[in-house]
Amino acid sequence: MTEGPNIRRGQGAFPFDDEGDADSMTEKSEASQGSTRRKRGEHGVGASNVTAGEERPGPEGEGLMEAVVARENMARAYARVVQNKGAAGADGMGVEELKPYLQDHWDGIKKELLEGSYRPQAVRRVEIPKPGGGMRMLGIPTVVDRLIQQAVSQVMTPIFDKHFSQSSYGFREGRNAHQAIMQARRYVADGKRWVVDIDLEKFFDRVNHDILMSRVARRVQDRRVLRLIRRYLQAGIMSDGVVAQRTEGMPQGGPLSPLLANILLDDLDKELERRGHAFCRYADDSNVYVRSRIAGERVMDSLKRYLEQKLRLRVNEAKSAVARPWQRTFLGYSMTCHMKPKLTVAPGSVTRLKEKIRELIRRGRGQSLTGVITELQPLLTGWGAYFKLTETKNVFEELDGWIRRRLRCLLWRQWKRVYTRARRLMQQGIAEVRAWQSATNGRGPWWNSGASHMNEAYPQSFFAGLALPSLLHERLKLTYSL
Secondary structure, eight states, rough: OOOOOOOOOOOOOOOSSSSSSHHHHHHHHHHHOOOHHHOOOOSSSOOOOOTTTTOOOOOOOTTTHHHHHOHHHHHHHHHHHHOOOOOOOTTTOOGHHHHHHHHHHHHHHHHHHHHOOOOOEEEEEEEOOTTTTSEEEEEEEOHHHHHHHHHHHHHHHHHHTSSSTTTBBOOOOOOOHHHHHHHHHHHHTOOEEEEEEETTTTTTOOHHHHHHHHHHHHTOOOOHHHHHHHHHHHHHHHHHHEEEESSSSOOBBBBBHHHHHHHHHHHHHHHHHHHTTTTOOOOOOEEEEEHHHHHHHHHHHHHHHHHHSSSOOOTTTTTTTEEOGGSSSSSSSSOOOOSOOOEOOOOHHHHHHHHHHHHHHHHHTTSSSHHHHHHHHHHHHHHHHHTTTTTOHHHHHHHHHHHHHHHHHHHHHOOSHHHHHHHHHHHOOOOOOHHHHHHSSSSOHHHHHHHHHHHHOHHHHHHHTTTTTOOOHHHHHHHHHH
């Protein structure tokens, strides 16, 4: 494990929490956030009154770093990092090792932060598959750097967030994807039945450091904080033990990156507001709603020029388009073409769920059915909760039936021998003659999983008894709770 620079031995007491209990601190942090959320309330829908031309913000004072390292702020940051867990960074240190490390080294780290000499370590390169294909590169900071980034983010967020657009929904307290989706539907229902769907090409990899830092410096004056943020942007990327330097972009995976993304793209929001456009932005996904194709093409061309010239960002031509809203997807949803459109699950979202289920069941061929269902539960519950806004139920019914069939197919594969198949069917109430006929039919597992003998032996009630979540039932419960 890599030692921090210029460390000093502490006294062995946890530097942030008198109780020394991370779980207790986490509960306090969550309660504080809830109180803050109640005080702030939900953001309303509509455009901000602040335009790009009017914005001349006054910077924060010189004491911002003192606020970052303040005991209460660091305690909240520590609780959040512990709660989020996450993989180890380039130094191999896990979250469970953070507390004893800070007991020994926090005094030295704090001193370097206050002096402006702290230097982050390289981030660990991790690649994960993207939903639409290809790979997404993540940069995982060390757990110490995650702690510091979280502390910086907590101090900077109140400074910037109150100035963000009301049409920005990503990575903000009290704002979420569901609000963005509902607002998009309202725009379409109001007659804006064309969408300018803008996808930024490799956004996080192409962020210009100078442009981003100039936006941060509009409201932050403390040079130590500015210097620290730039060093995080420039921190190398470690892959296979080799560190590559970075001159542009910012890694996804750090607590500070979402805020920095919103700071940079707020210029785009303000430009759209200045032009009077109806739009929704969630992170780097932006949809502008207009009344005609001609208007949409005009908006697309002008936004390409703005993004490339002002922010040095590039629009992904292959994934961007001017089209009807029901021909596009937004945050996993689509909608119908009715005058009062209904929200639906985008076909791609269904495909990705099926791929995850296939992989999970494939891995579970050696497990009991109960074990496989236990692994499916969080996936299905989370997916159903996210798509609770869907106003058509057929996709949930079809998925429920498909999932049960996949599980019946798993059982048929596990049985293997003819005798085993016949015996299992008879145990589930299938007549002996029919059970033997079914066991010897020579058909494959997928055909048998959809045949009447397996449906009768293992009906919906059987899987319900094993606590298999029904997407349709979960949707109905969540809908009634809205």
